[in-house]
Amino acid sequence: MQFVSCTEERHATAILAIFNHAILHSTALYDYQPRAPESMGPWFETKRRNGFPVIGIEASDGTLMGFASYGTFRAFPAYKYTVEHSVYIAEPYRGAGLGRQLMEELMASALANQVHTLVGAIDAQNAGSIALHEKLGFSHCGTVAQAGFKFGRWLDLALYQRILQTPLQPVDG
Numbered sequence: 001m002q003f004v005s006c007t008e009e010r011h012a013t014a015i016l017a018i019f020n021h022a023i024l025h026s027t028a029l030y031d032y033q034p035r036a037p038e039s040m041g042p043w044f045e046t047k048r049r050n051g052f053p054v055i056g057i058e059a060s061d062g063t064l065m066g067f068a069s070y071g072t073f074r075a076f077p078a079y080k081y082t083v084e085h086s087v088y089i090a091e092p093y094r095g096a097g098l099g100r101q102l103m104e105e106l107m108a109s110a111l112a113n114q115v116h117t118l119v120g121a122i123d124a125q126n127a128g129s130i131a132l133h134e135k136l137g138f139s140h141c142g143t144v145a146q147a148g149f150k151f152g153r154w155l156d157l158a159l160y161q162r163i164l165q166t167p168l169q170p171v172d173g
Contacts, residue, residue: 003105006054006067012040014064015054018088027123027155028088030148046071052083053109057098065093068102070110073119081116081170087129099132107136107162114167124156133160 006015020034047054047069056067066089073082087102110118122129124143138160147157 002058004056004058006056008040008044011056011064012044015067016040018090021091022088027125027150030150030155051113055102055105055109057102065090066098066102068106070106081167082119083110083115084119084121103132103136111164111166116164116166118162120160122158122160124158130158138162
């Protein structure tokens with residue numbers, strides 16, 4: 001097992017498969033339709049343009065087992081030190097502690113990039129993800145009741161945050 005910086009050329013197909021499985025079979029993504037392969041170019045470009053990491057974990061044979069990333073929390077300048085993160089594990093590799101490993105790497109990247117607050121938006125019924133975040137020092141900071149509708153039911157969105165000790169000298173503007 002090894003951590004890698006995911007690239008569009010090498011990992012787009014695997015990331016797309018992980019996304020689409022989550023869309024079709026879970027409430028990890030409040031989306032209805034699988035994403036098209038063409039969506040990955042703009043997704044990676046947004047990550048590159050904003051300096052957002054895409055950290056993968058590969059098996060010894062190079063198979064992408066999962067990935068984590070973060071992106072813009074809200075598109076207003078004063079939120080520049082806050083990001084919304086996500087972590088996804090391919091179905092065959094769930095329950096093996098990979099989510100925790102990826103989150104630890106992602107938090108280290110956030111520290112290095114002067115992020116102050118990590119926010120996770122988690123389906124309130126996703127007990128596994130909530131437990132992981134709590135073990136990693138995230139605190140529940142709110143729930144948006146009936147934020148989404150999928151699989152014939154209303155979904156509540158729980159927000160979890162972790163405040164980091166960066167940046168040392170935040171600035172306006």
